[in-house]
Amino acid sequence: ANLSTNIAGLHLPNLFFNASGVCCQHEHELKQLLESDSGSLITKSATYEMREGNPSPRYVPLPAIQSSINSMGLPNEGYEYYLAYAKKYDYSNPKPLFVSLSGLSVADNKKMVEGFVAANLPCVLEINFSCPNVPGKPQLGYDMEAMESALNVLAPIIKKPFGIKLPPYFDIAHFDTAAAIFNKFDNLAYLTCINSVGNGLAIDFETETALIKPKDGFGGLGGLMVLNTALANVNAFYRRCPNKKIIGVGGVTSGKEAFLHVLAGASAVQIGTQLKEEGPKLFSRVKKELEDIMVAKGYKSLEDFRGKVKTL
Numbered sequence: 001a002n003l004s005t006n007i008a009g010l011h012l013p014n015l016f017f018n019a020s021g022v023c024c025q026h027e028h029e030l031k032q033l034l035e036s037d038s039g040s041l042i043t044k045s046a047t048y049e050m051r052e053g054n055p056s057p058r059y060v061p062l063p064a065i066q067s068s069i070n071s072m073g074l075p076n077e078g079y080e081y082y083l084a085y086a087k088k089y090d091y092s093n094p095k096p097l098f099v100s101l102s103g104l105s106v107a108d109n110k111k112m113v114e115g116f117v118a119a120n121l122p123c124v125l126e127i128n129f130s131c132p133n134v135p136g137k138p139q140l141g142y143d144m145e146a147m148e149s150a151l152n153v154l155a156p157i158i159k160k161p162f163g164i165k166l167p168p169y170f171d172i173a174h175f176d177t178a179a180a181i182f183n184k185f186d187n188l189a190y191l192t193c194i195n196s197v198g199n200g201l202a203i204d205f206e207t208e209t210a211l212i213k214p215k216d217g218f219g220g221l222g223g224l225m226v227l228n229t230a231l232a233n234v235n236a237f238y239r240r241c242p243n244k245k246i247i248g249v250g251g252v253t254s255g256k257e258a259f260l261h262v263l264a265g266a267s268a269v270q271i272g273t274q275l276k277e278e279g280p281k282l283f284s285r286v287k288k289e290l291e292d293i294m295v296a297k298g299y300k301s302l303e304d305f306r307g308k309v310k311t312l
């Protein structure tokens with residue numbers, strides 16, 4: 001069975017890679033991904049200056065439901081660290097490099113994008129639209145006008161194919177409005193759906209206390225708990241943006257959920273919570289599981305079933 005795929009004009013030997021934020025803040029973690037069976041790798045969302053992020057506990061697994069909650073607060077080495085990494089990356093490696101940017105303002109995103117464009121590297125830029133916007137206003141991905149104006153600024157500067165990381169949407173009108181905006185930008189080559197489901201609250205029954213320290217315990221939900229919201233977002237944009245690829249992320253713990261993401265329309269699949277819990281050896285497991293599923297169902301390539309979810 002062939003698990004290879006293409007995103008933003010680049011070939012991935014297999015469709016699996018890390019979700020930005022997991023196993024990708026430091027070079028030694030990125031090296032682990034390079035040595036793993038992943039098909040690609042993406043860096044932790046970068047801000048203009050380096051950030052320590054929020055006080056711990058800031059990521060906590062919810063093992064009973066194979067999920068997690070986090071409010072990391074964008075800890076990262078600063079964009080110049082990731083620009084240096086992208087400059088010395090060996091692009092003869094079969095794994096293409098994705099770089100995630102999450103500026104605290106459109107101005108910061110513009111400065112970081114200009115830095116990468118000036119370096120003219122083969123890596124693919126993924127802009128994190130869950131990045132905070134003006135305090136008191138919703139995140140960029142939930143402010144349709146702000147999202148469009150950000151794309152009007154960034155897409156022409158990037159010129160090459162790029163992607164955006166999207167929060168989950170829950171209203172059909174939001175799928176329609178967001179897709180109409182995205183379809184205005186030809187070099188917006190792919191959409192990564194979904195980021196964590198925002199501002200959940202995990203409480204410990206015994207101690208009657210929130211599990212994470214930041215934001216009174218409010219944090220993004222990931223893992224199996226968000227699978228069906230992720231599948232809906234992948235399929236909603238797959239149906240509405242026929243000229244774009246969709247990267248599916250959310251709830252992938254095995255080959256089975258990866259199969260469902262491709263059936264919903266995903267061209268590649270990122271893994272966050274399960275990768276955080278299991279480590280990069282996960283990739284050889286889920287690859288084998290998906291291959292076995294494809295053989296059992298008689299599919300030879302991802303194209304044989306991508307987007308082919310049936311309706312009643």
Ligand SMILES: CC(C)(C)CCc1c(C(=O)O)[nH]c(=O)[nH]c1=O
Nearest residue numbers: 071072073074130131132196220
């Ligand atoms: C949530 C933000 C801090 C605004 C962006 C970074 C981020 C974080 C994070 O660094 O807290 N966690 C996520 O699950 N998704 C994200 O996009």
